[in-house]
Amino acid sequence: MAKMKKQSINEKKKDCTRLILFIPCCFFVIGTVSVLIGNYWVQIADKYKEKEALKSKMVTLREKEAELKVDVEKLENPDYIARYAREKYMYSKEGEIILRIPEEDE
Secondary structure: OHHHHHHHHHHHHHHHHHHHHHHHHHHHHHHHHHHHHHHHHHHHHHHHHHHHHHHHHHHHHHHHHHHHHHHHHHHOOHHHHHHHHHHHHOOOOOOOOOOOOOOOOO
């Protein structure tokens, strides 16, 4: 009977020792997983913000692309090029006089 009590006491000590080792290990695993999941959520949130910024940038770039396509179509027309050069760089046809009129601020 005394042996049984000693065995049960030894088993209880082993169980306590196992429990003392098991609980911190569980907390360590749970903490590590929690930190990793939190880190992933932060990365996901950053990617969504980056996605929205890139979407807005893409919209502005598409608008600019449309404007540039219109400019390319215009520059393929020789009459437009001649008029543009006369206005922008003050070229004149033979016999024309260029007068620069200052713009008035309102």
